[in-house]
Amino acid sequence: MSLKTSTSADGQTVTIEVKGKFDFNFVQDFRSAYSAIEGSIDTIIVDLRETEYMDSSALGMLLNMQKTLAGRVNNIKISNCKPQIKKILQISRFDKKFDID
Amino acid sequence: MKPTFKVLIVDDLELNRHLLQHMLKHDGFDVVLANNGLEALDVYKKEKPDLVLLDVVMPHLDGYETAPMLKELAGEVYLPIIFITALEDQDSLTRCLDVGGDDFLSKPFERVILHAKIKAHARIRDLSQKAFEQKKELDFYRLKTEREHQIVEHIFQRAFEGNYKVPHLLDFHLSPASMFNGDIMLVELGPTGNLYIMMGDFTGHGLAAAVGTLPVSSSFYSMVQKGLSVGDIAIQINDILLKLLPDDMFCAASIIELNNMGKSLSVWTGGTPDMYLIDNQNDQFKTIESQHMALGILESDEFDAASMNYSVSKQEQLIVFTDGLVEIMDENGEMFGYERLTELVKQPHYQEIPNIIDELNYFSGGVEQDDDISILSLRCDEVNSNLDQNQYSYSKLAHSFSLTVDAEAIRSSDPVLEVIDMVTLIKGAKEHRSTLYLLLSEAYNNALEHGLLELSSSIKDSDDGFLDYYMQRDSLLNELTSGHIIIDVNYVPEQTSLYFTVTDSGKGFNVDAKKSELDNEDAHGRGFVLLQEIASSVEYNDIGNQVKVGYQLNEA
Numbered sequence: 001m002s003l004k005t006s007t008s009a010d011g012q013t014v015t016i017e018v019k020g021k022f023d024f025n026f027v028q029d030f031r032s033a034y035s036a037i038e039g040s041i042d043t044i045i046v047d048l049r050e051t052e053y054m055d056s057s058a059l060g061m062l063l064n065m066q067k068t069l070a071g072r073v074n075n076i077k078i079s080n081c082k083p084q085i086k087k088i089l090q091i092s093r094f095d096k097k098f099d100i101d
Numbered sequence: 102m103k104p105t106f107k108v109l110i111v112d113d114l115e116l117n118r119h120l121l122q123h124m125l126k127h128d129g130f131d132v133v134l135a136n137n138g139l140e141a142l143d144v145y146k147k148e149k150p151d152l153v154l155l156d157v158v159m160p161h162l163d164g165y166e167t168a169p170m171l172k173e174l175a176g177e178v179y180l181p182i183i184f185i186t187a188l189e190d191q192d193s194l195t196r197c198l199d200v201g202g203d204d205f206l207s208k209p210f211e212r213v214i215l216h217a218k219i220k221a222h223a224r225i226r227d228l229s230q231k232a233f234e235q236k237k238e239l240d241f242y243r244l245k246t247e248r249e250h251q252i253v254e255h256i257f258q259r260a261f262e263g264n265y266k267v268p269h270l271l272d273f274h275l276s277p278a279s280m281f282n283g284d285i286m287l288v289e290l291g292p293t294g295n296l297y298i299m300m301g302d303f304t305g306h307g308l309a310a311a312v313g314t315l316p317v318s319s320s321f322y323s324m325v326q327k328g329l330s331v332g333d334i335a336i337q338i339n340d341i342l343l344k345l346l347p348d349d350m351f352c353a354a355s356i357i358e359l360n361n362m363g364k365s366l367s368v369w370t371g372g373t374p375d376m377y378l379i380d381n382q383n384d385q386f387k388t389i390e391s392q393h394m395a396l397g398i399l400e401s402d403e404f405d406a407a408s409m410n411y412s413v414s415k416q417e418q419l420i421v422f423t424d425g426l427v428e429i430m431d432e433n434g435e436m437f438g439y440e441r442l443t444e445l446v447k448q449p450h451y452q453e454i455p456n457i458i459d460e461l462n463y464f465s466g467g468v469e470q471d472d473d474i475s476i477l478s479l480r481c482d483e484v485n486s487n488l489d490q491n492q493y494s495y496s497k498l499a500h501s502f503s504l505t506v507d508a509e510a511i512r513s514s515d516p517v518l519e520v521i522d523m524v525t526l527i528k529g530a531k532e533h534r535s536t537l538y539l540l541l542s543e544a545y546n547n548a549l550e551h552g553l554l555e556l557s558s559s560i561k562d563s564d565d566g567f568l569d570y571y572m573q574r575d576s577l578l579n580e581l582t583s584g585h586i587i588i589d590v591n592y593v594p595e596q597t598s599l600y601f602t603v604t605d606s607g608k609g610f611n612v613d614a615k616k617s618e619l620d621n622e623d624a625h626g627r628g629f630v631l632l633q634e635i636a637s638s639v640e641y642n643d644i645g646n647q648v649k650v651g652y653q654l655n656e657a
Contacts, residue, residue, distance in 0.1 A: 006332075006407065013410060017330070021518065023542065027571045045410075049293065049328045053518070053535055055542040056628030057571075064567050080293055080328065080360065084535035091634045092627060101362050 001025070005033045012042040019050040024057035034065050040072040049080035059092055066097060075099055106223055107131040109150035111141040111167065112185060113159040117208075121154060121185075124212045130219070138162025138170075145174055152181045152222055154206065157197065168200040177236075179229035181222035250280065257281065257311065270296065270359075270484065272454045273477035276425075276470065283310025284423050284473040285352075287318055289325040294361035296484045297325045298477070299334075301354035301396070302373070302423040306473045313352060313397075316341050331356040331369040332406030335396065339404050342397030351397035355421055363415060363482040369408040371395045374424050375439070381449055382416040388443075413481035420446055421479070425472035429465050437464055454478050495529030495654055500592035507585045511549065512578055517542045520588055527592050529654050530599065537599065540636055540650050543628045544603040545586065550574060552607030552646055553584045598637065602649045609645035 001020035007013070016033050018026065034044065046062065048054075066076060077099045078089065089100055108130050112118050122132045133148045135141040139161040141153070153171055157164035168182050183204040184197045194205065204218055275286060283306040287299045299321050303310040317338055324334045334356050342352055353372035359365075370376070372395030378387040393405050413419075422442075429437045445451040445460060454476060461474075502523070506516050521538045525531040550556045554577040560570045589602040632639050638651035 008410065009407065021538075024546075024571050024574075027568055031568060047330065049291075049330060053521075053538040053542070055539050055546070056631055057546075059627050059631075060561070060567055079365070080291075080295065082293055082328075082535065084533065087536070088539055088631065088635070092631060101360055101364055 003029045003033060005036075013045060014041060014043075015045040015047055017047040017050065020052055022048070022051045022054040022058040024055075027057070027061060030061045030065070034069060037069070037072070042073070043075045043077060044069070044073055045077045045079050047079045048082070048085055051082070051085055054085060054088060059089075059094065062094070062098070077101065105131060106152070106219075107133060107148060107150040108219065109133050109135060109141065109144060109148065109153045111135045111138065111153060111159070111164070112156040113137055114156075117156070117185065120210060121215075124210065124215060125219075128212075128216050128219075138164065138167030141167055142170055142174070145171055151226055152183065152219060154183050154185055155202070156185045157193070165196060165200045168197075168202055172201040178233045179226050181226060183218060183222070253308070254280070256315070270363075270480045270482055271298070271477060274454050274458050274475070276474045277306070278425070278470050278473050279307040281306075281308045281311035282473050282475075283307065283314070284425070284475040285314040285317060286475055286477060287321050289322055290484070291325050291328040291358070293328060294484055295328070296359045296361075296479075297321075297331075297334075298357045298359075298421075298479065299354060300357075300373075300421050300423065300475060300477060301352045302425070302473070302475070303352045304350045306471075310350075310473075313342065313346055313350065316345060317352065330408065331358050331367045332408045335369045335371065335393075335408075336401070336404060336406050339396045339399065340401060343400065346397045351395040353391075353395040353423070355391075357419070357421070357479070359413075359479065359481060359484060361484045363484060364413060366411045366413045366419065366481060367408045368411070369393070369406065374422060374427060377420040377443070377446055378411065378413070378417060379420065379446065379452060380414075380417045381452075386443075386447055415480070415482040417481045418452060419479040419481065420452070420476070422476035423472075423474065425470065425474035426461070426476055428472060429461055429470060429474065430468055431464055432466050432468055437461060452478065495594070495597045496527050496592065497594045498592075499594055500527050501590065503587065503589045505585055505587050508581045508583055511553070511584075511586065512581060516586075516588065517545050520590065524590060524592075524599065527599075529597065530592075533652070533654055536635060537652060540632065540652055541588070541601050541603075543632050544601055544648050544650050545588065547628065547648070548586050548603045548605035548607070548646075549578075551610060552605030553581065553586065554578065555607065596653065597655045598651050598653045600649055600651045602647065604647040607646055609642075609647075611645060 003019070003026055004017045006015050014037060016030070069076070078094070079101055081089065081100065086100065089095065094100065108125055110118050110121050110132060113136055118134050122134065125132050133144050133150055135144045137159040141155070155164045155168060164184060171180060171182060181203045182201060183206050184202045185206050185208065186193070186197070187208045197205065203222065206215060206218065271288065273286060275282065275284060277284065283303040285299065285301040285303070289297050291297055301314070301317060303313045320337055320341055321334065324337055351372070355373050355376065356369045358367045368376070368389060370389065370391040371393035373391045375391070376389040378389060379385070389409065392407065392409065427437055427439050427442055445457065451457050451460065457476065504516065504520065510516065517538065520541060521534060524537055525534045530537065554574060556570065556574060556577065560566050560573065584606045586606070587604040591600040593600065632650060635652070636650045637653045640649045641647065
């Protein structure tokens, strides 16, 4: 279980990777991952390739991020979801608010 | 002269045998005797003499008949046959030579001449013997090497066994300079259907370079199966190569991931030639330069896993190659070079791999290649390969178990994941583990947060409420000393359904009121809504301290 943040060379893309279980244990870490961003940037990628489990608290965290960064980021992408995780996001209508690929 | 040099005397006249034996023994040779050709063959087989003195006219196989048989028995090592003859006519002498005779000894015998002849032939036999031994040794090594190559080739074939599941996207050409390829191209699909490709070029070529490709391929496949990012794959392979390879050997590599929708491309490159990202429709040509050092050079703490990301569309095409391609030479020793290649691939005709290869062959005019050559072209379109649509089978046994988690256990453990780990042991449940986790997690956390800790979701409404909520949860949890939660798990094979019943020792809540107050857009109502949507059934008891959530495994 871990959370890793990286920034692209041009500083325009921040990638947050969540490994294992994406739940309320990350509330603080996740918040600091995006609150460290200064000014505006192009894209935030939440990379869930190694996320096995998530629950509604993770959905809450994602929504909070979107609210906090409104107007400062062009695009929030949720990437590389496993099929079941993708289904949870779709059921929650997250595909309307986030770019899920 | 070896003291054991052994001469076979074949003569039907006892006088001759006796005379020759006497002379030879005097000169220190071993002597064996035969009365005629037939006997000579027997003696030869038993005694393995080094030279034969053979009479021509004898009963039971004469000299002419015996000579070729002896030569045949001797095999590949030179067996000198000296005919003993009083014959003077040319025809007889010629015939002696025709049947395999090597020399003549005329009667009456002269010791000095006999000795000289034997010594001369002994030297030739000695050389022949050495040559034969060396040939045997060479044959042995050749066979051994061949066998070893076969084994290695077999292993290599297995290691790289075709995972080319996406022929509609990928076109490639691999051309090793020798039997073993120091270039490597690996293709595999990740768990979410993303396409991963690695193209690598080890220092040098041939077997020495190819050895490194084995551990790389096996770890590449296992990491792709875990769905790691290209940067993380690079870290792992770098570690492996750092441990395995000598300092002067490394692997220039590109690791590429195309997402399942064909819309985004991640690339990690180290020490490789430029790649080209070509968009014909919009006439765009992008050069992707190598960002890092090759794999197997930098220590883990210096290693940079940063990758580049590109949004791509289906008219785009990525061309990746190893340096062997641009270093192809023509007959004057001039290299093909990057300039020629970029000019080439800007023309749509030459974006087809076979056409590029034709052009290269035309350029080199048949000059032999010094290095392995690999090139691939990837069309950035939907990967869309049929991810395993296995028909899962489901357990036919009814399962049921129950856990009571007391305050102490609630504080110190995460029962949800442990229960899910147990549940996924039921046949057919494993494929649903993320969903089952979500269901149980929602039910359990509701029981804990609202039932036992009596937290109110309305806390989440304030600014920073979300964080507050979980901080309060944390402190209340630390103070929790009484209460418990019961988790019942039932699997009903007739319905292929799993049921989680979560009961808490709290006061419960008004179920109807709760339902009506929920608003789909609210962050905190989301868990409740998710439960309703994903579960096949959600039932609360009257006092609201128990929820039963059902989920059908063979649905969807």
